[in-house]
Amino acid sequence: MAFLELKNVSKSYGKGSSKTDVLKNINLSVEEGEFICIIGFSGSGKTTLISLIAGLIEPDEGEILLNGQPIKGPGPDRGIVFQNYSLLPWLNVFGNVGMAVKKVFPKWGKDQRATHSKKYVDMVNLTPALEKLPAELSGGMKQRVSVARALAMNPEILLLDEPLSALDALTRGTLQEEIEKIWAREKKTVVMITNDVDEGMLLADRIIPLKLAPNATFGPEYRINIDRPRDKTALNNNPEFKKIRNSIIKYLMEIGSEIQDNSKDLDFTLPDLKPVEFN
């Protein structure tokens, strides 16, 4: 049995005529320790999907099982890293991580909690910034705190909602490597959402494209059997990498052109007007 399972999950927002079906018949099964990347255009319902797994919203139809148990509401067993960091701005780095640790391990003593929090802050290389407030950190540092906070809860599964999309390319590259290292060490199951094919190719065991909302479903999955750790520069010459990458991009372009075809129906007739001449 799969570790995380989504069975015929559908979700729509709104009611009556303004109802939009975002996700339709989503089926997914993730094995323990697997790294899954879900890739899609913006607005394709990716965040809705991750919120469903996190339990922040409930599916209209279908069910989501973790370890065979249906998910009821959010919980620290699914560590989530939000797209916009979601750090509490009045707590410093240590406080943000420590708050989560305190909630998840209430029986621990103060020292044990502090050691645990510091271990994860150190894992994301932020020990020098332990006492800093989020406002004093750069985007990449904030995101690392967010990752540390999620990991410190010792979750069974790590959900990453476009964690790197707000960052510049250089910071992105560093953090991708860090995420892979942490994944290799912690042996956590990871579901990551991204809009970057290369990022998915570098990190994932499987890449699953999400078609566009409304009624978004999964496209064909791509399995990446490239040895780890994957070297970014070496990958560029790997024939398998090139093959898979090209087919994913081709697939995404196809979905993309579908939208453009759809938008052709929206033809506006412009009024026959001429500018007034002032003579």
Next chain:
Amino acid sequence: MNSNLNKIEEETTTEVISVSEPTPSKTAKSPVKQSAQNHVPQAPKKPTYERVIKLLKMVGLGFLESLIRLIVGDDPKRQLKRIWLGVGVPLIAFIVFVVAWQITASTLKSDLGKIPSPSEVWGQSEVLWKDHVNERKKEKAFFERVEKRNAKLLARNPQAKVRTPAYTGKPTFIDQIITSLKTVFAGFLLASFIALPIGIFMGLSKTLRIAINPLVQIFKPVSPVVWLLLVTMFVSALISQNIFLGMPKAFIISFISVALCSMWPTLVNTSVGVSSVDKDFINVARVLRLNTWNKIVKVVLPASLPLVFTGLRISLSIAWMVLIAIELLAQNPGLGKFVWDEFQNGSTDSNAKIIVALFVIGSIGFALDRIMVVIQKMVTFNKNDIA
């Protein structure tokens, strides 16, 4: 939320990530090495004067920054320009104001008397202070006399009943200031005690918000005068003694009226602040499965504190404004009564004394606001956004 970060702060703390070209960094002492991919620059230890400046900014004396920088010789040209802008320009404006006042005072005259000139006002402020000092001396002398008399009585007859009568001198200007400050503090405290809990509950429950909001909207614009009359009626009906729980009745009436007039901004801001907490923060609380109490204490309240404090600041300035009017109208002790007494008095120096009171009232109002800013900066997280 903190989008308008302090630019300078961002510069000094931004992480340096080097890949191929080491970028010249302002903070890192040595050039960034190729291997230091996750290097987080430690802020260089700041000199003492920087810490002094930080402290001054914290207590609202930020305008002294340039002066200190000038003394330690940090870019003197720029500091002089900033001092000119920050201190010189306001000073010139003030001088222009005083000169215009002097000219007006010497030309305008009416049946009610003439407008006192700045020098007369200054003179009267000294008179008011001397009055206060003299009054204190008289009081001291009075008690000394009483003591002597009592001692004499006791020497003659150890069983004699001695008593110390209360001193019944007229309250001085300084006494009135102290009374007003006590009253505004009591009123503001009561307003906060009422408005903060109700505001929090209104923010948390939409039903409660819908239920109470119309009442708030109706009560909010009611004139202080009406509240004063109502409170006077209620307090007089409920309390028959002149001193209740050690407080004079007039004081009770004043501070309750002040509270009822000034609590609304705190109430509204608290409910808005609590109800509009960033959804991301709530999601964090949900993922951590915080219970309701922890959710409120650890997430909702800290997140809404900036708005709550803005409300408290407005409330305090309204409280001070309203208090003077109430004292004036109800003849309750305080600065308002002082102003009214001087107006009724009609002596030649009364007008000057009223203007002294005007400046004192204004300065105290300003000081109260600055105190709130300092507290706000100490407890809320968006320190850089507070003006």
